[in-house]
Amino acid sequence: MPEYxxxxxxxxxxxxAHGQGESHAVEYARHGADVVALDIGENKETVPYDLGTDxxxxxxAQAVREHGQEALTVTADVSDEDEVKxxxxxxxxxxxxxxxxxNNAGIESVAEAVQLDEQMWDELLDTNLKGVWLxxxxxxxxxVDRGDGGKIVNTASVSGMTGIPLGNAHYVASKWGVRGLxxxxxxxxxxxxxxxxxxxxxxxxxxxxxxxIEAYGEEVLSQSEDLGGPFNxxxxxxxxxxxxxxxxxxxxxxxxxxxxxxxxLPVDAGxxxx
Amino acid sequence: MPEYxxxxxxxxxxxxARGQGRSxxVMYAENGADVVVTDICEDIDTNPYGLGKREELDETVxxxxxxxxxxxxIEMDVRNEDEVEAAVExxxxxxxxxxxxxNNAGIFNAAELxEMPEQQWDDMIDTNLKGVWLxxxxxxxxxVDRGDGGKIVNTSSAAGLIASPFAGHYVATKHGVIGLxxxxxxxxxxxxxxxxxxxxxxxxTExxxxxTEAYGEEMMDEMGxxxxxxxxxxxxxxxxxxxxxxxxxxxxxxxxxxxxxxxLPVDAGxxxx
Numbered sequence: 001m002p003e004y005x006x007x008x009x010x011x012x013x014x015x016x017a018h019g020q021g022e023s024h025a026v027e028y029a030r031h032g033a034d035v036v037a038l039d040i041g042e043n044k045e046t047v048p049y050d051l052g053t054d055x056x057x058x059x060x061a062q063a064v065r066e067h068g069q070e071a072l073t074v075t076a077d078v079s080d081e082d083e084v085k086x087x088x089x090x091x092x093x094x095x096x097x098x099x100x101x102x103n104n105a106g107i108e109s110v111a112e113a114v115q116l117d118e119q120m121w122d123e124l125l126d127t128n129l130k131g132v133w134l135x136x137x138x139x140x141x142x143x144v145d146r147g148d149g150g151k152i153v154n155t156a157s158v159s160g161m162t163g164i165p166l167g168n169a170h171y172v173a174s175k176w177g178v179r180g181l182x183x184x185x186x187x188x189x190x191x192x193x194x195x196x197x198x199x200x201x202x203x204x205x206x207x208x209x210x211x212x213i214e215a216y217g218e219e220v221l222s223q224s225e226d227l228g229g230p231f232n233x234x235x236x237x238x239x240x241x242x243x244x245x246x247x248x249x250x251x252x253x254x255x256x257x258x259x260x261x262x263x264x265l266p267v268d269a270g271x272x273x274x
Numbered sequence: 275m276p277e278y279x280x281x282x283x284x285x286x287x288x289x290x291a292r293g294q295g296r297s298x299x300v301m302y303a304e305n306g307a308d309v310v311v312t313d314i315c316e317d318i319d320t321n322p323y324g325l326g327k328r329e330e331l332d333e334t335v336x337x338x339x340x341x342x343x344x345x346x347x348i349e350m351d352v353r354n355e356d357e358v359e360a361a362v363e364x365x366x367x368x369x370x371x372x373x374x375x376x377n378n379a380g381i382f383n384a385a386e387l388x389e390m391p392e393q394q395w396d397d398m399i400d401t402n403l404k405g406v407w408l409x410x411x412x413x414x415x416x417x418v419d420r421g422d423g424g425k426i427v428n429t430s431s432a433a434g435l436i437a438s439p440f441a442g443h444y445v446a447t448k449h450g451v452i453g454l455x456x457x458x459x460x461x462x463x464x465x466x467x468x469x470x471x472x473x474x475x476x477x478x479t480e481x482x483x484x485x486t487e488a489y490g491e492e493m494m495d496e497m498g499x500x501x502x503x504x505x506x507x508x509x510x511x512x513x514x515x516x517x518x519x520x521x522x523x524x525x526x527x528x529x530x531x532x533x534x535x536x537x538l539p540v541d542a543g544x545x546x547x
Contacts, residue, residue, distance in 0.1 A: 002276035233463035262546020273535020
């Protein structure tokens with residue numbers, strides 16, 4: 001795998017208690033960055049699986065420290081502006097700066113669009129779309145103030161490039177929205193030398209996905225494949241690892257991608273190639 | 275910059291006499307690969323500036339050897355299936371195998387679609403689209419035969435995602451490269467081959483300099499008045515060859531093992547608008 005040099009950098013990773021966020025946090029540390037690891041530390045009513053816990057977040061911080069880097073944990077809900085602002089303030093108080101925002105926190109739930117109740121819509125949009133904007137707003141303000149560039153990477157999804165899966169209109173809407181937000185943020189922040197990009201994962205082997213399968217059954221994945229073809233076009237099939245998404249995060253956070261901005265990079269084992 | 279481990283790999287780079295192709299070839303070598311470099315080494319009538327020369331291709335070879343790797347230069351017109359087939363055979367004979375195809379060769383010229391002579395259309399489609407397919411066909415056959423995976427990276431363009439007036443044939447080819455990329459990705463997945471496209475904005479190469487000299491700044495300005503600036507970064511008009519090469523390296527590596535069928539813009543925000 002490529003080696004990066006993030007020594008002296010500080011990465012702010014949301015949804016870092018487990019899954020993709022944990023993977024990104026630990027990998028930033030492996031390449032020399034200090035890490036602010038944020039997660040909600042409690043469940044949401046309309047989300048039928050467990051979200052990241054404080055214990056899991058502390059385990060992520062430990063893994064960061066095992067790479068010889070500093071870790072700060074913050075419990076915060078990305079859908080709450082006061083909590084986001086406080087989290088960014090805490091990061092700056094601890095580390096003096098942020099260099100990279102890994103805007104990873106997200107949730108999923110299922111209901112047909114004509115059945116979806118308002119609370120389920122609101123919780124999901126507030127986390128997956130508003131939360132991405134709130135973190136970008138407050139970390140972005142820091143980037144503007146300090147005048148030394150910055151990187152923002154947002155987690156979109158193949159569901160931000162298609163209409164799949166069914167029963168996920170709110171999720172699909174949020175992830176398409178992340179892609180649009182990514183482009184506008186890229187245009188607005190270019191004058192401050194900030195790159196803003198999105199990664200679009202396919203089906204990744206994480207607690208969110210296994211939680212969805214446990215709550216709704218295997219059909220939650222297989223139904224998408226009936227409509228859209230296999231999640232993985234390679235012969236071994238199966239889900240991707242969080243590490244596959246992390247590799248894209250690392251590249252987009254590096255100077256190798258200095259003129260990459262406003263893009264969505266699918267890491268989806270060919271799902272949207274059809 | 276990230277370091278990759280391409281030791282024991284062989285890269286086959288088209289359009290490698292200068293510009294982006296030379297940059298990719300040298301960067302593969304700097305990361306440990308041996309490199310087969312090809313170029314047409316002659317001009318095309320309907321393209322109003324000179325193409326890569328033999329001396330330039332030889333200079334690319336020197337640069338690869340300076341990086342400590344082996345190089346093989348082959349004069350090859352990507353439009354000609356016999357030449358492509360022969361070049362791929364020669365590469366396999368002399369290097370033993372191919373691991374990565376950098377499908378970079380391309381031309382860029384202008385005419386309004388309602389005025390364009392047929393020859394100008396044909397030369398563009400044959401180079402930029404048919405040429406990409408022919409190289410993918412013959413290197414792809416090798417990948418299928420040897421059964422050990424492979425990587426193909428195709429050069430599309432921001433003009434493969436959006437349109438610009440006065441180069442409709444170019445826009446068609448670059449959009450076509452993305453479609454071709456996706457189908458190749460689906461067809462070759464069972465052989466563990468990844469196929470992706472890179473979409474550059476304007477890159478400061480001889481191709482762009484040649485185009486500007488041939489058609490004038492006014493043409494560039496008029497094209498720009500439709501599509502907006504080629505870069506959203508202040509003080510940055512175009513990106514460098516190395517920026518495109520970085521994307522080529524990443525897509526050629528195991529870090530991108532599950533990236534396939536994508537179009538990756540390295541375009542300084544051009545298609546973010």
